[in-house]
């Protein structure tokens with residue numbers, strides 16, 4: 001026996017506490033220590049009954065724990081505890097710096113397992129009743145971000161898929177729309193922006209690509225929560241589609 005604990009990278013899903021997997025919830029209940037992201041909700045932390053809880057949150061533009069510090073804390077925790085959970089918003093393997101955490105743990109010979117989570121793109125498709133693919137209309141989807149590492153500041157090329165899903169795009173979305181228009185995408189292409197997907201304060205904004213090029217407008221420009229932007233013909237409302245759910249209002 002190595003004497004080292006095991007680390008689980010667990011996907012928390014988009015926020016609603018019942019959108020974590022059964023396996024993820026069981027591990028939270030059993031964990032000795034949980035290191036969690038800024039996007040993980042208090043309801044989900046309430047599921048970690050016996051664990052020491054450590055915030056290693058990162059939100060853009062706010063003070064955050066450096067990734068190297070998080071990596072080292074994971075290694076330290078695996079030396080002290082048997083069951084370590086690294087709880088990450090959505091799915092750990094998408095835009096979650098999982099590669100760096102896996103490398104740090106593997107370098108030390110620490111056993112790791114990944115428990116997938118519902119990534120925001122599919123949660124937002126469900127929340128808006130809007131499939132991301134559509135027979136005869138959209139058969140490819142890209143999950144992408146314009147957010148770049150500081151040592152790679154150049155603007156990466158935009159995906160050429162039918163449906164585009166932009167993570168971490170709140171501030172970048174207007175520039176993305178301008179670039180898509182310049183590439184010949186239709187100005188009336190449907191766009192949906194979802195803030196706080198799956199949470200009681202979820203907001204949905206429907207607009208067109210040309211609207212988006214002028215900014216996310218008053219609806220989400222001042223968004224405080226995370227925002228996902230979805231673009232593509234598949235997102236056209238159906239004729240009898242019900243209205244989008246509105247945020248719950250306090251009674």
Ligand SMILES: C[S@@+](CC[C@H](N)C(=O)[O-])C[C@H]1O[C@@H](n2cnc3c(N)ncnc32)[C@H](O)[C@@H]1O
Pocket residue numbers: 014015039088089090091092093094095096118119120121166167168169170194195196197198199226227228229
């Ligand atoms: C660092 S990435 C993490 C993505 C995560 N691993 C996933 O699979 O959803 C953070 C971005 O995901 C999106 N996001 C995460 N949770 C969200 C939510 N509940 N509502 C809307 N967007 C969300 C936003 O675009 C946010 O800027």
